[in-house]
Each structure stands twice: as C-alpha cells, then as structure tokens.
Amino acid sequence: MILFLTPPFVQLNTPYPATPSLVGFLSSRGYKCVQRDLSIEVALEVLRTYGDDFADEAIEILQNPHLSDEEKVETTAYVDELALWIRDNVDPDFGFSRYAERLGVAVPDFGMILRRLRRRSPIDHLLEAKVEEVLREIRPQVVGVTCPFPGTLLGAFRIAQTIKRIAPEVQVVLGGGYVNTELRDLDDSRVGRFFDAVMYDEGYGPWLEYLEAEDTSVPVFVKPSYAGLDLSQYVDLPESENPMHRLWSTGRWLKVQMARGCYWHKCAFCDVTLDYIKCFQMPEAASIVDAMEALSRETGENGFHFTDEAMPPALIERMCREILRRKFKCRWWGNVRFDTAFTPKLARLMVRAG
Numbered sequence: 001m002i003l004f005l006t007p008p009f010v011q012l013n014t015p016y017p018a019t020p021s022l023v024g025f026l027s028s029r030g031y032k033c034v035q036r037d038l039s040i041e042v043a044l045e046v047l048r049t050y051g052d053d054f055a056d057e058a059i060e061i062l063q064n065p066h067l068s069d070e071e072k073v074e075t076t077a078y079v080d081e082l083a084l085w086i087r088d089n090v091d092p093d094f095g096f097s098r099y100a101e102r103l104g105v106a107v108p109d110f111g112m113i114l115r116r117l118r119r120r121s122p123i124d125h126l127l128e129a130k131v132e133e134v135l136r137e138i139r140p141q142v143v144g145v146t147c148p149f150p151g152t153l154l155g156a157f158r159i160a161q162t163i164k165r166i167a168p169e170v171q172v173v174l175g176g177g178y179v180n181t182e183l184r185d186l187d188d189s190r191v192g193r194f195f196d197a198v199m200y201d202e203g204y205g206p207w208l209e210y211l212e213a214e215d216t217s218v219p220v221f222v223k224p225s226y227a228g229l230d231l232s233q234y235v236d237l238p239e240s241e242n243p244m245h246r247l248w249s250t251g252r253w254l255k256v257q258m259a260r261g262c263y264w265h266k267c268a269f270c271d272v273t274l275d276y277i278k279c280f281q282m283p284e285a286a287s288i289v290d291a292m293e294a295l296s297r298e299t300g301e302n303g304f305h306f307t308d309e310a311m312p313p314a315l316i317e318r319m320c321r322e323i324l325r326r327k328f329k330c331r332w333w334g335n336v337r338f339d340t341a342f343t344p345k346l347a348r349l350m351v352r353a354g
Helices: 018-028 038-050 055-063 069-089 101-105 110-118 122-138 150-166 177-182 189-193 204-210 285-299 313-326 344-352
Strands: 002-006 033-037 142-146 171-175 254-256 303-306 331-334
Touching: 002 018, 002 038, 002 122, 018 033, 018 142, 018 204, 033 038, 038 055, 038 069, 038 122, 038 150, 055 069, 110 150, 110 189, 122 150, 142 150, 150 171, 150 177, 171 204, 254 285, 285 313, 313 344
Parallel strands: 002 033, 002 142, 142 171, 254 303, 303 331
Antiparallel strands: none
C-alpha cells in the first residue's frame, strides 16, 4: 500500500494536483494507492480549535457551493483575522496558505529546519495527530510526501519525522515542485533521517524505478484520480476582487496536465534544461476530453484547471473542437503565454468550449 500526502499548507479551495496525478498513474499500473490532503484537514482543525462560536458556521459558509464569492467575502475576512491572531498568539510561523515559508527560502541551511523541528507548536501537534490517525487507518508500506512550495517544507519534514517516530519500518519518499527547483543542490546527509528517497522531475518514472517495476515507460497523458478526496470539505477564500486571482482561491477545480513538458521554452524564470520541462509531448485531444468526462462523472464536478506552465495553442484548438463535438458542458482555465497563435478566432472558440 502506497499512501500519498499533501502537507499544510497549500490552496484550500481544491486539491493540489500532485497526489491525484501520482495515484491516477500508479493505480493504472496496478499499484494500490491511497491519498489524503492534510493541508485542508489540518486547516479545518485549526479553524475549529482556535475559532470562536462562529467557526463552524464560517466553515459551512465557505464550503457552500451555492453561495456566491461576494457572500463569502466577509467570512474570508474572519479567517484572515483568525490567522493573524494565531500568528501573534500561538505560532509565529502560521499562515493558512503557507507555513514557515522563511525556512524554505533559507533551505541550504538545513540546520534551521532541524532546529525548528525540535520545537513543536500547537499547530505541529495538530498535524502530528492527523499523521498518526491516517497511519493507524491505512497502514501503508510506503508514504510519498509532496513539497510543492517553500510554505510546505516544514510540514513535509514534520510528517516524515512523525512517521519515523511511530512507524520506522515505513519507507518515506519526498518529491514535488519545490524539491525539483530548490532542493537539487541540497547535499546534507541529515535529510536521510527523515526521507528514505528524494525524487525529482514529474515523478512517474522515478516512482516506477523506486518500486522496481519492469516497465518504466510513461504515457504522454496521465488521467489523475481524486479517489479518497472529499471535495465537499474544501473552502472558498475570495480574498481579491480580481476575477483571475479568485480562480486560485475559489471553486473546486479538477487539475489536469494537458501536455508533458513545456512547448514555450522562453521564460527567464524557468529552468528549461530540466528533463520534465524540456521533454515536450502533446497527447491526442480525445485523451484529454475522455479524462475530463470521466472525472466529471466520478466527482460530480465539471470545472478544470490545466496545470501546464504554458498550454499549447495547437492542442487547445483540438481540445476545444473535441469538447464541442461531444457537447460536453464544462468550464476550464489555465496559463498561456503571449503567443501570436492565440488569435481572436481561437479565443472565440475557447469561450464556446468553456
């Protein structure tokens, strides 16, 4: 049994895509996988523990899909104020969207992380209790922990520390976007006290190698799986009036990667030499829409966020035509670059397709 965990804290309105992608891929290869989102679970526990009599009602409001963003703004302000109070009175590292982010920024100094791990705040105790609960329930042989951002680094190491304390026989593996970009040069043997392996790039191939699979090939397109994730527990936090910004903090978006790698290869901030970025491949549009329809049936949701760094306009056009051909009702969004291929004609087609 492989257990995949998302540590606190990432966006709270929808699951982060790492564990659904890996569970979907490895399950298709016959491996038994389970996933839990400790980011939302711990966040809700924090709200109930430190909130006042309004906390339970606030959670219900923010989880209600029938209320508009405008109706949730006041409750979001309540959550923001509570976060500030917790930071001032309980844990100076706390934040609902990131936790102890400053440690991630200074990650080459691994000693800072070790010193922080020796000190347990009340928030840490909530996380440790969740880890103990899930280990008793699932009893995995291997646990994969994703670390997508610096604000999840402490949570990832706290999870590993807890597992090694209560179930030292369990193999613990670290991966994720932040690991890919910031931890490649971290050469400190003390990491081995917490993690038995560190995986880079998109994870599919490295996981197959780690599990000693005979076939280590990876398809061009991977359908994620949201099995085991209760989408009704996520909360909307409309903090901005900007409708684009709200896409990141409201809505139950099913996250799907459209293509492997990146076609654009021009962004100065991106390390385009990494294998999982430079290995650009486009799947058939039908494969993407097949997955969208299946995910919609499985979850009851029809909103999709394509997580590609830059969605290829040629593939977007084919996907749009496939969506319209099937008359599939959906909403979707993602990142694009200032590419001249995005003509007014293509933009109109994209609107028609959701």
